[in-house]
Amino acid sequence: MNLKKLLIFAGVALLLFFLIAEPQQAAQLVQNILNSLRAAAESIVLFVRNVFSGGA
Numbered sequence: 001m002n003l004k005k006l007l008i009f010a011g012v013a014l015l016l017f018f019l020i021a022e023p024q025q026a027a028q029l030v031q032n033i034l035n036s037l038r039a040a041a042e043s044i045v046l047f048v049r050n051v052f053s054g055g056a
Contacts, residue, residue, distance in 0.1 A: 019026045
């Protein structure tokens with residue numbers, strides 16, 4: 001087994017352990033990540049709108 005496959009297997013095992021051991025914290029972590037991604041996307045959209053509208 002090469003190192004890449006071993007690291008992927010270890011990462012998946014750790015993720016599954018976290019999901020089983022602390023499901024509420026895992027759900028909160030996913031929610032926080034999604035909120036951050038949404039805020040970043042909204043910021044990019046606002047930036048592009050300002051660039052094409054002349055900054056008004």
